[in-house]
Amino acid sequence: MKSFKKSCVYQIYPKSFRDSNGDGIGDLKGVMEKLDYLKMLGVDYLWLTPFFLSPQNDNGYDIQDYCRIDPLFGTMEDLERLIAKAGELGMGLMFDMVFNHTSTSHEWFQKALNGDKKFQDYYFFKEGTPGNPPTNWQSKFGGSVWEYSEEVGKYYLHLFDKTQADLNWENPMVREEIKKVIRFWKEKGIKGFRFDVINLVSKPSAWEDDEEGDGRRFYTDGPRIHEYLREIVVDTGLDADDIITVGEMSSTTIDHCIRYTNPDEKQFKMCFNFHHLKVDYKDGDKWSFMPFDFEKLKKIFHTWQTSMAEENGWNAVFWCNHDQPRAVSRFGDDGMYRKRTAKMLATVIHGMRGTPYIYQGEEIGMTNANFTHISQYRDVESLHYFEILKEQGRNEEDIYRVLRERSRDNSRTPMQWEAEEQAGFTTGTPWIGVNENCEKINVRESLADPDSVFFYYQKLIQLRKHYSVISEGSYEPVPLKQKGIFAYQRSWKKEKLLVFANFTGKHQEIEGREALDNWEILLSNDNAPKINGKKFVLDPFGAVMLYSSERV
Missing domain, CATH: 1.10.1200 (Non-ribosomal Peptide Synthetase Peptidyl Carrier Protein; Chain A)
Known part of the structure; x- marks a missing residue:
């Protein structure tokens, strides 16, 4: 049985991973073709973003049927073969379940539009007249969260796109439908579940305007959220040791995430939070640019790491996913120091307390798309x-x-398998353009280079499995006078691990708190630093892991 604390999860965006039939859209057979590659990397779970039947208005996060495969991606038989083959290679599949909302094309919503009161209660239909919505809340995608339905004569709630109608979790029948879906996939052999924006599902009992913000304070980590999650998890057996669960938590708090992930609460094994990915939002606005605030980034990581550890919570740790720009472009240098930056960022995350997630292409140092036209x-x-x-x-x-x-499209350009046309992703025309730098950045080049980002990730994954201090240890920030240095110490019984990372483009002399001559250099992303007592020099975007163990 896999320990989720020693495990590593690899996220696949199927639409952009590998196209097996030349239609320009990645598919399940394409994932199957690359299982040996993923096994070589050493990951334990493969998280696939939604490939269920969908109109694809939000790239599959608008689900029309939770238990049918969208023909774009293949068939149920393809999926069953994928589950079996991944299992043979020691990897479990993690499915992405979107239970905050359904597509407006879903059978439930269509029945609601046709006047079926039972299914109208599956959603939030509220009184109002055209142009006069029930509240002033703003959608995550812009505009009002309310859309007027001529058929029903009421507004319905959509926190995201207007084709994504929010489910009413207050209705016990809705929760029973969700349990049926989870049981269906468990019976197919699915070993993990990721719950999309799950902390938004408990809505307030009263609907009122938000005079301070966009409405999120009324529905984020809502009044019955922990009750609902415990019910779903316990009733479907997701608290079993052989199942991995992760909740995506939008605009959440540490206190809630401790409750979401403390084993005594019987909710999730771990959760995502995104506070560290807002440190370059000017005044909190994603669309107002500023350079990232390193001190804020460091403080957020340190606070979440220490607080979650103190209360027996567990983080999912990551830089990249399908909703975020590429970290190597965002937090480092994706030009001259691209490889070193990619390795440095990986060192920071994979040394932390929590389960690390790798997003497709991150392990070869893929960059932002640099599109020039809408x-x-x-x-x-x-x-x-x-x-x-x-x-x-x-x-x-x-x-x-x-x-x-x-743009989220920065992470959605096709996986760069080789330098040839369309990066080896497809023989047809890809649904979204391939990054032009695929000639230099691709899997084939990475596997031919012993010093590649890929093999560095491989080592980090192996270290977590081998050293208990990484998978189990406490976390302590290491304060340093130098600017732009991220440093922390992990401790477990007689073992210690020190991680130092340079987020700047200049050499920096580091002075530790104690003599480091006898510490072993577990891993360094470039030239191994020469340690002289307490001091050593980190190269631009350099990183090092140091290990010490008192032998008994």
Whole structure:
């Protein structure tokens, strides 16, 4: 049985991973083709973003049927073969379950539109007249969270796109439907579940305008959230040791995440939070650019690491996913120091207390897309905000700069397998353009280079399995006078681990708290530093892991 504390999860965005039939869209057979590659990397679980039947308005996060495969991605038989083959290779599949909302094409919502009162109670239909919504809350994708339905004569709630209607978890029948879905996939052999924006499902009992913000304070970590999650988890057996669960928590707090993940609460094994990925949002606005605030980044990581450890919570630790720009472009140098930056960022995350997640392409150092025209973008959020920012009077040059930095499409360009046309992703025309730097950054090149980012990730994954101090140890920030240095210590019984990472483009002399001559250099992302007592020098974007153990 795998320990989730020693495990590593690899996220696959199937649409962009590998296309097996030349239609330009990645599919389940394409994932199957690359299982040996993932086994070589050493990961334990494969998280696949939704490939269920969907109109694809939000790239599959608008689900029309939770138990059917969208023909874009293959068949149930393809999936069953994938589950079996991954299992033979020692990897479990983790499915992405979107239970905050369904597509408006879902059978439940269609029945609601046709007047079925039972299914209207599956959603939030509220009184109002056209142009006069029930509250002033703003959608995560821009505009109102309310859409007027001519058929019903009421507004329905959608925290995201208007084609994604929020489910009413107050209704016990809705929760029973969700349990049926989970049991269906468990019986198919699924070993993990990721719950999309799950901390938003408990809505308030009263609906009122938000005079301070966009409404999120009323529905984030809502009044019955822990009750609901415990019910779902316990009733479906997701608290079993052989199942891995992770909740995506939007705008959450440490106190809630401790409760979400403390084993005594019988909710999730771990959760994602995104506070560290807002340190370059000017005044909290994703679409207002500023350089990232390193001191804030460091403080957020240190606070979450120490607080979760103190109360027996557990983090999912990560830089990248399908909703975020590429970390190597965002927090480092994706030019001359690209490889070193990618390794440095990996060192920081994989040395932490928590289960590390790798997003496809991160392990070869893929960068942002650098698209230059709106026609190249596919993401519904980016397309919405292109128009919103124009309406706000921003000039196009500025808008394009923000999109190049912020768009979710940065992470959705096809996986770069080789230097040939379309990066080996497809023989057809890809649904979204391939990054032009695929000639230099690709899997084939990485596997031919012993010093590649890929093999560095491979070592980090192995270290977590081998050293209990990484999987089990406490976390303590190491304060240093130098600017731009991230440092922490892990401790477990007689073992200690020190991690130092340089987020700047210059050499920095580090002075530790104690003599480090006798510490073993477990891993370094470039030249191993020469240690002289308490001091050593870190190269630009350099990182090192040091290990000490008192032998008994």
